[in-house]
Amino acid sequence: MNTLSIFLxxxxxxxxxxxxxxxxxxxxxxxxxxxxxxxAEIVPAFAIISLYYWxxxxxxxxxxxxxxxxxxxxxxxxxxxFGLHAIVYLVVRALVVNQRRFIIGKPFWVFWVxxxxxxFIAGLLSWCLASLYRGALLPTDAPLIALIMTxxxxxxxxxxxxxxxxxxxxxxxx
Amino acid sequence: xxxxGSKVTVIGLALPIRIWAQRFxxxxxxxxxxxxxxxxxxxxxxxxxxxxxxxxTVSPILYVLNQPVEALSNATNAVEGFFSIYTDNQRLRxxxxxxxxxxxxxxRLGLExxxxxxxxxxxxxxxxxxxxARVVADTGGTFFQSILINAGAREYVRLGQAVVWHGGxxxxxxxxGERTSRVLLMIDINSRIPVMIQSTGDRAILKxxxxxxxxxxxxxGNSPISPGDWVVTSGHGGVYPPGIAxxxxxxxxxxxxxxxxxxxxxxxxxxxxxxxxxNGIIPPPERLPASSKLLKK
Numbered sequence: 001m002n003t004l005s006i007f008l009x010x011x012x013x014x015x016x017x018x019x020x021x022x023x024x025x026x027x028x029x030x031x032x033x034x035x036x037x038x039x040a041e042i043v044p045a046f047a048i049i050s051l052y053y054w055x056x057x058x059x060x061x062x063x064x065x066x067x068x069x070x071x072x073x074x075x076x077x078x079x080x081x082f083g084l085h086a087i088v089y090l091v092v093r094a095l096v097v098n099q100r101r102f103i104i105g106k107p108f109w110v111f112w113v114x115x116x117x118x119x120f121i122a123g124l125l126s127w128c129l130a131s132l133y134r135g136a137l138l139p140t141d142a143p144l145i146a147l148i149m150t151x152x153x154x155x156x157x158x159x160x161x162x163x164x165x166x167x168x169x170x171x172x173x174x
Numbered sequence: 175x176x177x178x179g180s181k182v183t184v185i186g187l188a189l190p191i192r193i194w195a196q197r198f199x200x201x202x203x204x205x206x207x208x209x210x211x212x213x214x215x216x217x218x219x220x221x222x223x224x225x226x227x228x229x230x231t232v233s234p235i236l237y238v239l240n241q242p243v244e245a246l247s248n249a250t251n252a253v254e255g256f257f258s259i260y261t262d263n264q265r266l267r268x269x270x271x272x273x274x275x276x277x278x279x280x281x282r283l284g285l286e287x288x289x290x291x292x293x294x295x296x297x298x299x300x301x302x303x304x305x306x307a308r309v310v311a312d313t314g315g316t317f318f319q320s321i322l323i324n325a326g327a328r329e330y331v332r333l334g335q336a337v338v339w340h341g342g343x344x345x346x347x348x349x350x351g352e353r354t355s356r357v358l359l360m361i362d363i364n365s366r367i368p369v370m371i372q373s374t375g376d377r378a379i380l381k382x383x384x385x386x387x388x389x390x391x392x393x394x395g396n397s398p399i400s401p402g403d404w405v406v407t408s409g410h411g412g413v414y415p416p417g418i419a420x421x422x423x424x425x426x427x428x429x430x431x432x433x434x435x436x437x438x439x440x441x442x443x444x445x446x447x448x449x450x451x452x453n454g455i456i457p458p459p460e461r462l463p464a465s466s467k468l469l470k471k
Contacts, residue, residue, distance in 0.1 A: 028232070028239055033312040033321070035247035036440060041386070064199040068207065076228035077311060079318040079349075079356060081214030082221060083207035090204050130317035133211065134363055138317055139384055 018169055019054040019061045020070070022161070026050045027074050041142040044150040047074065048122055049157040051089060052115050055096040056103055057165060058172055067093045084129050088122050095121065111158070116151045123147045226351035229322060233354045236310045237324060247443060303449040305329045309442055310354065319362035319384055320345075323445050326353045336407075336414045336448045342436025343367070343420045344445055346413060357445065360420065360435065361388050369420055370408035371399055377408050380420060380433060387424060390431040399423060405433055415450040 026046035034043070047070065054062045071086025078085070096103075096118060103114050123143055131138045165171070214221055255262070290296075307325035325331050327350050337344040337357045345365065349356035360367055365382035369390070378393040393399065403423045409416025424434035 025239075028236055028311075031236070031311040031313050031322075032239055032243050033309045033443060034243060034440075035250055035443070039440065064196070064203050068203040071207070072210075073228060073232070076225045077232065077322070078313040079320040079358075081211045082225070083210030083214065086207040087204060087211070090200060090207065094200050126317065129211070133215070134317070136363055138363065142385075143317075 015169055016061055018164065019050070019058055020066050022164065023047055023050040023054065023062070023070055024073065026157075027070060027077070031077055042145040042149055044146060044153050045119065045122070046150075046153075046157065047089075048092065048119050048150060049115070049154055050161060051092060052096055052118055053158055053161045055093050056100050056111070058169060059093075059097050059100070060172060061169070062093065064090060064093065080130065081133050084126070084133065087129060088125050091125060092118055092122050108155075112151075112154060115154050115158075119147055119150050222349060226349055226354070229349075229354050229356070230326070230351040233310055233322070233324060233351075236322070237308075240308075240310055244443070303330075305331060305447045305449075306444060307331075307355075307447060308444050312442070317384070319359040319365075319382065320348070321357050321359065321442065321445070322354050323357060323447070324354055325447060326351045326355050328352055330449070331355045331447050332449070334413060336418060336450070337445050338418060338448060339437055339442055339445050341419055343407060343414070343418045344437055344442065347447065355447075359439075361386060361439075367414060367420065368408045368410035369405050370416075371397065371423075372404040372406050374398060374403075377410070378405075378431075380405070386439065387432040387434060390423070390433055393431065399426065399431065401426060415448070 026049070030043050030046050051062065051067065051070070067089045068086050071084075071089040072082060074080070074085040074089075075082045099114070103111055123146070127138060127140065127143050305325050307323035307329070309321050310324045311322040313320050313322065321344075323337075331347060331350050333347055333350055335347045337346060343360055345357045345359040345362070347355050348358040358365060360380065360382060361384065362382045363384045365380075365388070367380040368377065369380045370377050371393075374397060376394050376397040376399070378390045378397075380388050381391050382388045390405070401423050405420045405423065407414040407416055407418040407420060419436050421433045421435040421437075423431060425432045
C-alpha cells in the first residue's frame with residue numbers, strides 16, 4: 001500500500017464519519033449554556049435535524065449502532081436515563097429509512113413537512129418516556145415551543161448540511 | 175456456468191442476510207435501550223460510573239465549544255453595561271452608602287458576638303469551604319433540569335453539597351466525576367427542599383415542577399404569607415445548610431404558592447459549591463463504592 005492509497009483510505013474514512021461527527025457536535029451544541037433567557041428550556045433539537053438529514057440522504061453512513069451510541073451519549077450528558085434518547089433516535093432512523101423514498105427528489109416543502117412529522121413523533125415519544133420514567137405528567141408547553149423552534153430552524157441547518165454533503169460527503173453510491 | 179450460478183446464489187443470499195442483520199440491529203438496540211432505561215431506575219452504581227466517565231470524557235469538547243458562547247455572553251454584558259452605566263452608578267452609590275452603615279453595624283455586632291461567645295464558651299461552627307466552577311453544559315431541557323460544572327473529585331467536590339450563585343440556591347451535587355459534576359437544579363421535578371419563610375419562620379417544602387417557578391407545599395394553613403416574602407433553606411434533613419436564600423414568593427392563588435427563584439437561570443455561567451460539612455440523607459462517600467473510588471483518585 002503506497003502513501004497515496006493510505007491517504008485516500010484515510011480521507012474516505014474521515015468523510016464517512018463526518019455525518020456522525022456533525023450529529024455528535026449538534027448534540028453537544030444543544031447543551032451549551034446559552035446566555036438567552038429560557039433558551040435552555042426551549043432549545044431546538046439540533047441533533048434530530050442532523051440525524052434526519054443524513055438518514056434521508058446517506059443512511060449508509062448512519063447505521064443503527066451509531067444512532068444508538070449518539071443516543072447514549074445524549075442520555076449521559078442530559079442526565080436522562082440511559083436508553084431514552086437512544087430509543088427515540090432508533091425509532092426516528094427506522095421511520096425515516098422506511099419513508100425516505102417518498103422524500104427524496106420531492107420539493108423542499110415535502111422534506112420540511114416530513115421533518116415536522118418526524119420531530120413531532122420524536123418529541124411525543126421523548127415526553128411519554130420521560131413522563132413514564134419520572135412518574136408524573138411533565139409540562140408540555142416548553143417541549144411544544146422547542147418543537148416549533150426545531151421545525152423553524154430546520155431550513156437553516158439543512159442548508160448547512162446540504163453544503164457539507166455537496167462539497168465533502170457526496171451522494172449515496174458516489 | 176457453475177461459477178456464475180454460485181455467484182448468483184451468494185449475491186442472492188447476501189441481500190436477505192443484510193436485511194435480517196439490519197432488522198436484528200434495530201430490534202437488538204431497541205431491546206438494549208429499554209433494558210438500560212429499566213436499569214437506570216435502579217441504584218446500580220455501575221450506571222452512575224458509566225455516566226460520569228462519558229461526561230468526563232466529553233467535558234473538554236464542551237469546554238472548547240463554550241468559548242464562543244462565553245465570548246457572546248461577555249459581549250452582550252458589555253453592551254448592556256455600557257447603556258446602563260449611569261443608572262448602575264447611581265444605584266451603586268446608594269448601595270455603597272447603605273453598606274457602609276452595615277459595616278459599622280457588623281463591626282459592633284462582631285465585637286458583641288465575640289464577647290458573648292467568650293462568656294458562654296461557645297463551640298464555633300465549622301468553617302465553610304467553597305469551590306467556584308464554570309457551567310459547561312445546561313441540560314435544563316424540558317425533562318431533566320440539571321447543569322454540568324467543570325469541578326469534580328479532584329477539586330474535592332462531594333455528593334450532596336449545596337450549590338449557590340450570587341447568594342441564591344441553585345441546587346445540589348448529584349453526580350461527581352473526576353473533573354465534572356452534575357448539579358440537580360432546585361426546579362427539577364425530583365427536587366424537594368426544606369425551606370422557611372424568613373419573616374415568620376414557618377416551615378414548608380419547596381417542590382420542583384420542571385418549570386421556572388417551583389411551588390411551596392406543606393405550609394401551615396394559618397401562615398401569614400404574602401407575595402414578596404423571602405424564602406430561605408431551613409436546614410432540616412441535613413441536605414442543605416440553613417439560611418441560604420432560595421427566592422421570593424411570587425404568587426398565591428387557590429392555595430397554590432409559587433416561588434420566584436433568586437437565581438437567574440439564563441445568567442448562570444458559574445456556580446459556587448459549598449462544603450458545610452453536612453452529609454444529610456446522602457450517604458457519606460465511603461459508603462458508596464463507585465463514588466469513593468472516584469474520590470480517592
